[in-house]
Amino acid sequence: MTAFSPREIVSELDRFIVGQADAKRAVAIALRNRWRRQQLPEALRQEILPKNILMIGPTGVGKTEIARRLARLAEAPFIKVEATKFTEVGYVGRDVESIVRDLVEAAIGMTRERMRREVHAKAELAAEERVVDALVGQNASADTRQKFRKLLREGALAEREIEIEVSGGAPQGMPTFDIPGMPGAQMGMIDLGDMLGKAFGGQKRKRRMTVASSYEILVKEEADNLLDQETVTRAAIESVEQNGIVFLDEIDKIARTEERRGGDVSREGVQRDLLPLIEGTTVATKHGPVKTDFVLFIASGAFHLAKPSDLLPELQGRLPIRVELNALTRDDFRRILTEPEASLVTQYKALLGTEGLTLVFTEDAIDALADMAVEINRSVENIGARRLHTVLEKLLEEISFTASDRTGDTVTVDAELVRSRVGELAKDADLSRFIL
């Protein structure tokens, strides 16, 4: 759990997300409250429930991004779910508890990765011994082994071919079945898949490869041996219960509105199904029971038609913190293009840099891009900052295609280029609808 103060959390989020100060503050407080709760005596700790958040704002303005970055910062298990998915045809009857099951799976992956890092040093030694075995055989003298170990560490044997035994790994594409109305059945099938996976995974296969390429595989395998599944699962469940974050998108679409009477039964049904999860319940998963009492829920929606007050009162009560996210302005777009640490411009420069091509954006190109994104959002459909992705992709398509033949070149992107590549398209709403 991170011990960052709210101010520090906000400034971490500032590194990646432009503006939206209120939303950043709200999530920072929620995260800090978890830390505060952990400091309390057990009895009081059990009383303090998370204050879930409702983010209100148009599409593509950073709602998901804030939640996702927060989770990464907190090393918290995270999952994004569209609330509407539970109302779709074919999903009827699919229980919302699968959210928690999926969260546990995500947590297991994360926890294994974290623990693998922790046991890395030990695993490296064990892997080294296996490489030495493969090089000189198990019966070689201690002296010989030591000599080879030394050569190995110096990298002198990197290209030498060896034969090692590696485990087969689980077969790919094991089918799992979702039987409508029988949520438990799905678990059963996964269990079966796991069982078969283990049966196959237990088999060893001999493979020839260079010392260098064997190393990574062996370290991973040794690390897995050191990590017993039981410990990983227990830690993962603990981290879901204490740290988990669920991002519930499109919550407004399951609210009751005047306009959409027809589907109200299933929409309200989904709200009712979600309620216990948010209020705190115990969900059975194939890894054991998981309590959701302290999971943080961040619900989000545009609320163009429905209002938060159209949600079930109980649900409204469980989402007490309301934050509004602003629509992005031209200036925000300018900043999003260049300021965040992994901004789109930085990404494209780095990608094309791998081809030896230097990409330079002039100031007026950034202005032109921001103007164009605003214009297309206005004339076609407002998809927020996502528009920058589509415009930039179109702008750089040609350069991207030919970059491999242009090693050593410098390409300057200026306003003129932006206009010639995307300007005409942007003017034609019908065309932009398809292309931008």
Ligand SMILES: Nc1ncnc2c1ncn2[C@@H]1O[C@H](COP(=O)(O)OP(=O)(O)OP(=O)(O)O)[C@@H](O)[C@H]1O
């Ligand atoms: N304020 C912002 N700063 C930086 N990048 C942003 C910002 N807003 C959106 N983006 C970028 O735009 C894309 C879409 O944003 P995001 O997924 O957060 O949308 P959203 O608000 O959750 O919309 P939806 O409700 O449709 O999911 C992401 O790639 C994100 O990085």
